[in-house]
Structures are given as structure tokens and as C-alpha cells.
Amino acid sequence: MKLGFLKSCLALVPVLISLAQGYEIKNLPLDTPWTHTSGTDAWPEYPRPQLQRSQWKSLNGLWNWKEGAGADEVLMNIVPLPDTLAHEVLIPSCLESALSGIQKTNMTYSWFARRFEVPEGWTDNGNRVMLNFEAVDYIATVYVNSQRVGDQVGGYWHFSLDITEFLLHGNNTLQVSVFDPTDAEGYQIPVGKQALSPSHIFYTPCTGIWQSVWMESVPSQYITQLDVAAGMDGRINMTVGTSGGASNSSFQVTVADTRGNRVAYANGTVNRPFTFVVGSPHLWSPDDPTLYNISVTMGRDKVTSYTGFRTISVGEIDGVKRPLINGEFFFQFGTLDQGFWPDGIYTPPNREAMVYDLQQLKDLGFNMFRKHIKVENALFYQACDQLGLLVIQDMPSMPANGMPSDSQQAEWERQLDILITQHRNYPSIYTWIIYNEGWAQRTDYYPEAALTQRVKQLDPTRLVDATSGWHDHGYGDWHDNHHYANPQCGTPFYSTQSTPYDPTRMAIQGEFGGIGNNVSIEHLWNVKAAISTVNQTYEIDLTIQDWNYRAHLLLSELRDQVEKFACSAAIWTQTTDVEGEVNGLLTYDRRVLRPDVDQWKADIQALKDAGAARNGKAKKLRTQKLRLPAS
Missing domain, CATH: 2.60.120.260 (Galactose-binding domain-like)
Known part of the structure; x- marks a missing residue:
């Protein structure tokens, strides 16, 4: 020693x-x-x-x-x-x-x-x-x-x-x-x-x-990382990363279903991409989030993991670009999820509290959410995998009021790589967002051009939303509109901060809604500076009945855009209140649920039904092959 x-x-x-x-x-x-x-x-x-x-x-x-x-x-x-x-x-x-x-x-x-x-x-x-x-x-x-x-x-x-x-x-x-x-x-x-x-x-x-x-x-030779990508065809692409002393060792992998039955067994060499097949897997989706357990043994080291079989791709249905999950289009609707807590700030008080937010979304009928410029702990993404909630994952932005130097930009890009490599195994994550609303987005060139390609290289199994909001120069899989309070999703009308819908890409309403309803002090972040900004909320509705009425109108307008235009997905602002914002489905203390549950369930189901009505025979433009970058 x-x-x-x-x-x-x-x-x-x-x-x-x-x-x-x-x-x-x-x-x-x-x-x-x-x-x-x-x-x-x-x-x-x-x-x-x-x-x-x-x-x-x-x-x-x-x-x-x-x-x-x-x-x-x-x-x-x-x-x-x-x-x-x-x-x-x-x-x-x-x-x-x-x-x-x-x-x-x-x-x-x-x-x-x-x-x-x-x-x-x-x-x-x-x-x-x-x-x-x-x-x-x-x-x-x-x-x-x-x-x-x-x-x-x-x-x-x-x-x-x-x-x-x-x-x-x-x-x-x-x-x-x-x-x-x-x-x-x-x-x-x-x-x-x-x-x-x-x-x-x-x-x-x-x-x-x-x-x-x-x-x-x-052990002295041990497993440092598992990269696992499992597709709807049953193919599992895996790379087992190890410490230096085990660079050419072999490993054994076992895949078991939820009942503990072994469905696959294979051998491979560490630090090299390896592919094997599970026959007729039960696919993962928001409606049926089936997961399989994985056990990997290398010498004296043994680790356990899990995966879900699903394929994310871009297809064309009746001339409109659509996101396909396992070859099918369904409307994807979620919330802007900030992940802040009044008692723990960035850290939820415990796992039960963390999962509570996700379960509330699931119970209302949401099948997706956008994790907004924050990264959560691994147990959070596991809960999304288990519950069946698709995740649009943002890269945390640099401060919105500044512009990075070359060295600061390079460091931010280095950390973007880390975001992808540390989180690409979760079945629930299906889209990466690089920039939000132009925050710290360099304007002397288009950094998102190279960054979109970089993300695709690191993770060819998912979609990329290069610029959520504005400063959109045509890169990535999504055309992303932000507009409050009304949606403008895949429509022939748009605001001056956004850009006209680009039919060569899929349409998502990256943010809309944002309507607020003030509450009594026992449910507010009791800080004077925060309370003084409540009136900056995009819209304040005087009663909870008014708030639900306005939400119904906005969701009905979104449904019209799904029916008439090219809207494939949308994000409602937001899951919870945060400090001076009072536009959450839940108050900041998680004690008041604003939605009229029956009304919201019906409105969300109407969105899904509208999406299903647009789901003609899919002509697949491309299915991103599940592969991992060379180690």
C-alpha cells in the first residue's frame, strides 16, 4: 500500500x-x-x-x-x-x-x-x-x-x-x-x-x-462498459469494454426474458463489436415496455444489465415524413420536463418522488416527454424504460446570454459526446437535441452541421433534433417549432421566431402551451423574487376551470394540425411548476394536479386517434441499422 x-x-x-x-x-x-x-x-x-x-x-x-x-x-x-x-x-x-x-x-x-x-x-x-x-x-x-x-x-x-x-x-x-x-x-x-x-x-x-x-x-481484469443496441429483428449489437489487461479476453452473454427463461447465449471477444440474435423477441414500445435481462461474464467478473428490442427510423406515409417505432407511426405527445424540486433543487428527495412525476404523465396518457437541458441519474432512465415513456434528451446548454469561445465550444462538444456515449443504451431515449432556442449557438458558422453528423456517428440508432426552436438551418431529422400558447406544428403558418415547415423533415411542436394558473402561497416557491415573476408566465388563467378550458382549446387545435397537416409529435409546457413559473400540470410541491383528468385523457386520446388515422401504409425511407461505432 x-x-x-x-x-x-x-x-x-x-x-x-x-x-x-x-x-x-x-x-x-x-x-x-x-x-x-x-x-x-x-x-x-x-x-x-x-x-x-x-x-x-x-x-x-x-x-x-x-x-x-x-x-x-x-x-x-x-x-x-x-x-x-x-x-x-x-x-x-x-x-x-x-x-x-x-x-x-x-x-x-x-x-x-x-x-x-x-x-x-x-x-x-x-x-x-x-x-x-x-x-x-x-x-x-x-x-x-x-x-x-x-x-x-x-x-x-x-x-x-x-x-x-x-x-x-x-x-x-x-x-x-x-x-x-x-x-x-x-x-x-x-x-x-x-x-x-x-x-x-x-x-x-x-x-x-x-x-x-x-x-x-x-477483479484485476474487469468490465468497464457495456454498449447494447437491440433491434426489432432480434439482433443485438454489443461491445464489452474492459480494463487494459483484458483487451483480448472472451466473454459470455446470457439474455433472459421477464420470467427468467434464457432466450439467448453467446460468446464474444471484448473491446470488439459483436452481434447475435434473439429469436422472435417481444418488442419494447410505450404501450408494452418489455425488457430483457442481460448477464455478461468475463473471467472472474460478472455484471448484469437489461435492454429492450425496438427500432427507431424515419419513414414516409402519404408523402409526409414520420418517426417510426418498430416500423409504425403513432402520435408522440409529452411534456417539457425540467426536473427541478423545491426541496432538492436538481436532486429529487428519493426514487419514489422521482418516479411519481413520470407515473403522473403515464396515467394521463402521455407516451413521451422532453428532458429539458438537464441529465438525470441512471435510475431515472431505467424508470422510463420500465414505464414505457419515450424520451427526447437535450444536451445541457451553455448560458443563454453568452457566446462561447473556440475552446469553450470545443469543451461543450466534448461533453456532448459524453452525453451520447453514457446514455445510448436506454431503450426509452429516441431523440437527441443539440441546441435549444439558439442558446450559446455560434452564429459565425453552423456548428450543428458537423454536430448532427457526430451524434449520428456515435449513435446511428436514434433521431437527432439539431435545433429545437429557432436558428434552424435544415440539419437533423426534425423540423422543430416553438410557439406559445398555440401550436404551429407542420403547418403552413409560422411565427417570425421560427421557420416555415420543412417537408423534407419530420414536424414536431418542440414547445407550446405554457398556460398558467396561480395558486395560494402554500403551493408556491415562497421567494419574493420568484413570486414577482409569476406574471411573466405566457398566459394566466384565473381559475382552474378556465385553465382546463384553455388547455382543451389548445389540444383541440393541435389535433386539427395532426389531422390536416404534418404534425408528428408535440411537447406541452410543462410537467410541473418551477419557482416563478406556474404553468405545470403539477404544482411545484407536487400536491396539486391541475388537469381535469377525464378531459385530458380524452384530449390526449383524440391526438393519438388523429395520428392513427394518418398512419397509412408506411413507405420506409430508411431504417437506421443498429450498429455501434468502432471501439
Whole structure:
């Protein structure tokens, strides 16, 4: 073991994490039904369902925290010992949230620390100990026993570090330095809707370790990644990525159905694309989200995963370009889903709360939603796979009020690659969005031209919406219109901010609706600056009856556009209220459901029926072959 020389030094320094200022949920402007239900046993589920191992240990729960002094601490390797971190913080959570126990803003520099022990036997037989983070916003520098083991740039991406050589017997210390500028002047980084000065459609930011942390024991040669794409023809394209020492090893894969019956068994070579077939698979779709379990064994390493068999393509029906799922067109209708919470900000209070939002959409009849310029944890996408909700996934945008330099653009594009490679295995994701409404979209050239091709190279199995909203130059599979409150989907009329419908591409109403209904203070984000922006909502309807009436008119207008024109999909704004916005199906606290359920179900079914009436015999223009890029 390294750091043997530190033992005597550490023994002289009391590690008094337990003496930190005790954890408690802070007073918050608004809570949810789940705010006080989970305690400090935060997110106990295994965090990575598509690469799961049996030997693991959660590091979620209470850590210690203090504000950092600046970049020099990291540059000079000045790593504070745990007893100097005087506040307990709940991990995972955003520092700005009440659930964190901190609830502070503008925390550009922070330190997090906790003690941990490695379970007995985890390093036997040459096994390695991997430390895994689901997401840290924005730059994380990770130390074990005050020794730097790795860094990560990007607030939405999971990463793993081999910490074996840095471990001591018995107690160990994990320390993480975090730098998060959010949208501070001079910084153009992927932030989505986070803002240091929240206002109306820009919200409270998230800083720190906001998704799960865990460790696991792996053999010296182990599986690092599974890429799986399963098509409606039963073909599974798979690449098993491994650590360097296993570059030419073989693996065995087993596929089982929901009853546990083995439906396929095959052998392949790691780090090379591999194809095998499952005969007559039960296909995945929103109406029937059937999943198959996968087990992969390489030497002493075994991981489990899952997939769904489905094919996404573009077809032509009666002269109109249509999105096809398993060769069929059906109307795709969903909400703009922001993924913010009054108690946890970016981090839902628990899995039950997270799934509640999705179940509400499913119960109303939605079959899709747009995950808006935010990336969720892996359990979120697993829930979409299980429930049968198609996902349009945005790349988190840079701040809307700035324009990136060449180096900032290159870094954002690097992280776009990560979005695709880390999320292309989820059956529910069917479209990638590159730009939203021109936010930080370079105008001196058309970056979306090359980026559309890049996304297609990384993932040829899905659709690409290059520019959702405007600054559309004809790239991607979708022509995407934004208009409030009325839709303009595939129509011969359009607003000056959009462009005329392009019949060479499919038509989607990327945003519409946005109608609001104010509520009493017990359901509002009780922050004066937020309440003062409520009147910026696109439209305010005085009563809930008026709100439902207006929604019925707008959905009827959309139905007309499905019947008469080329509309294939639409996004209603939005799933929930967020801070100063009161245009959600649900209030921000998730306690009030605005829709008249019977009316909305009928209106959504009418949209589906209108789409079905347009579903003549499909002349398939192309079916994107399910293949993976060369490793």
C-alpha cells in the first residue's frame, strides 16, 4: 500500500467528523410529500442498473463540508483534514438545497469529506476497489487519504477511479474538492437552466455531489462498459469494454426474458463489436415496455444489465415524413420536463418522488416527454424504460446570454459526446437535441452541421433534433417549432421566431402551451423574487376551470394540425411548476394536479386517434441499422 508514511501523521491528527455541526433540513420555501421521509439514508438503490455488480457499498449519507478558499488549495495540494470541515451535508444533494443541510448560494469552491472502510476481502486475489460518482457539478478533484487520485470536468457525467493503491488498512478518508462557477461572468459551461441570479425561466443552481457515490470490488481484469443496441429483428449489437489487461479476453452473454427463461447465449471477444440474435423477441414500445435481462461474464467478473428490442427510423406515409417505432407511426405527445424540486433543487428527495412525476404523465396518457437541458441519474432512465415513456434528451446548454469561445465550444462538444456515449443504451431515449432556442449557438458558422453528423456517428440508432426552436438551418431529422400558447406544428403558418415547415423533415411542436394558473402561497416557491415573476408566465388563467378550458382549446387545435397537416409529435409546457413559473400540470410541491383528468385523457386520446388515422401504409425511407461505432 502507498501512504504508509502517513499512518503516523494521521494518528497525530484527531479525525473528528462526528463533531461537525449536526445535519438538519433547513427551512425551505416549499416542501414536497417526500421531503421528510427518507432521513439520511439517501438513495440506497444500486445507482447503475445497466452495469450492476453484487459486491458494492453505498457512500451516500452524511459527509462533512466547508467552503473552499480558492483554486490555490488544489494547485498547491493543500487538502484539509476532515476535522476542519465543520458542517454535515447530505450526499447526494445540491448545496443550495434545504435537503443538503447547507442551503448556501454562490459556493464556487467547496470541500467534501467522509471516512470509510473497505469491506473485508475486497482486495483479495488481486481485486481492485473502484470509486464511482454519478455526477458532481462542476469540476471535481478527488483525494483518498489526502492523495490526489483523479479529476473530472462536467456536472452531469458519471466517472470511476481505481483507488486501490491509495488505501490504508482500516479507516480511510475520502476528500473531494469542487469548483462550480455556474453562469458567472466569463464562464460558458453546460449549465442548463441553472443561474446564480434566478429569474422566471432560470432557476436556483446546483453545486456539489448531487448524485450517488459508491464503491465496488472488481477483479484485476474487469468490465468497464457495456454498449447494447437491440433491434426489432432480434439482433443485438454489443461491445464489452474492459480494463487494459483484458483487451483480448472472451466473454459470455446470457439474455433472459421477464420470467427468467434464457432466450439467448453467446460468446464474444471484448473491446470488439459483436452481434447475435434473439429469436422472435417481444418488442419494447410505450404501450408494452418489455425488457430483457442481460448477464455478461468475463473471467472472474460478472455484471448484469437489461435492454429492450425496438427500432427507431424515419419513414414516409402519404408523402409526409414520420418517426417510426418498430416500423409504425403513432402520435408522440409529452411534456417539457425540467426536473427541478423545491426541496432538492436538481436532486429529487428519493426514487419514489422521482418516479411519481413520470407515473403522473403515464396515467394521463402521455407516451413521451422532453428532458429539458438537464441529465438525470441512471435510475431515472431505467424508470422510463420500465414505464414505457419515450424520451427526447437535450444536451445541457451553455448560458443563454453568452457566446462561447473556440475552446469553450470545443469543451461543450466534448461533453456532448459524453452525453451520447453514457446514455445510448436506454431503450426509452429516441431523440437527441443539440441546441435549444439558439442558446450559446455560434452564429459565425453552423456548428450543428458537423454536430448532427457526430451524434449520428456515435449513435446511428436514434433521431437527432439539431435545433429545437429557432436558428434552424435544415440539419437533423426534425423540423422543430416553438410557439406559445398555440401550436404551429407542420403547418403552413409560422411565427417570425421560427421557420416555415420543412417537408423534407419530420414536424414536431418542440414547445407550446405554457398556460398558467396561480395558486395560494402554500403551493408556491415562497421567494419574493420568484413570486414577482409569476406574471411573466405566457398566459394566466384565473381559475382552474378556465385553465382546463384553455388547455382543451389548445389540444383541440393541435389535433386539427395532426389531422390536416404534418404534425408528428408535440411537447406541452410543462410537467410541473418551477419557482416563478406556474404553468405545470403539477404544482411545484407536487400536491396539486391541475388537469381535469377525464378531459385530458380524452384530449390526449383524440391526438393519438388523429395520428392513427394518418398512419397509412408506411413507405420506409430508411431504417437506421443498429450498429455501434468502432471501439
